[in-house]
Amino acid sequence: MPHALGQLKETPSQTAGPYVHIGLTPNFLGLAGIYPTDLGHEMVNDRTKGEHIIIEGRVIDGADEPLRDCLVEIWQADAAGLYASPLETRGTPDPAKQTPSKHQANTTHTGAHHVIHSNPRPGA
Numbered sequence: 457m458p459h460a461l462g463q464l465k466e467t468p469s470q471t472a473g474p475y476v477h478i479g480l481t482p483n484f485l486g487l488a489g490i491y492p493t494d495l496g497h498e499m500v501n502d503r504t505k506g507e508h509i510i511i512e513g514r515v516i517d518g519a520d521e522p523l524r525d526c527l528v529e530i531w532q533a534d535a536a537g538l539y540a541s542p543l544e545t546r547g548t549p550d551p552a553k554q555t556p557s558k559h560q561a562n563t564t565h566t567g568a569h570h571v572i573h574s575n576p577r578p579g580a
Contacts, residue, residue, distance in 0.1 A: 480527065484560040496558030499532065499571050503552035506535025506572035530557045533574045 482490040483497075500508055511530070515523045533539050538549040557569045 480558060481560040494558065494560070496529070496554070496556050499530070499554050499557035499569065501552055504534075504572055505550050505552070506574065509571060509573050511569045511571055525560075527558055527560055528569070530569050530571065531555050532557070532571055535572050535574055537574055 480496070481494040482488070483494045500506075513528075515526045515528065517523055531539075532553075532555060534550040534553045536547065536550070538544055538547050540549045540553065540555050553572065557571065
């Protein structure tokens with residue numbers, strides 16, 4: 457169930473890097489056959505532990521207009537609050553959960569990330 461927001465806050469601007477989005481999301485752009493799915497498209501699968509949820513949204517600029525071309529990337533812990541990182545020392549993260557999740561969004565397509573409802577990170 458979506459939660460109502462009292463106000464919209466502008467996301468801090470980031471400089472577009474030297475990235476070519478056709479290399480990250482060719483299927484979204486209609487360039488099929490390069491990868492079976494776009495890189496980072498699926499963060500979870502049927503073997504991923506935890507409650508599966510979907511986060512949807514749209515990216516808007518300071519004038520409340522949807523951006524025509526952007527890439528949304530999410531990094532998330534697993535259901536136990538563990539990260540898939542060589543720096544993770546608290547345990548072994550769920551190998552079925554992939555990080556990060558990347559989705560292309562534009563004015564006609566909102567990004568939808570299939571994620572898990574993770575426990576809070578200890579100490580957070």
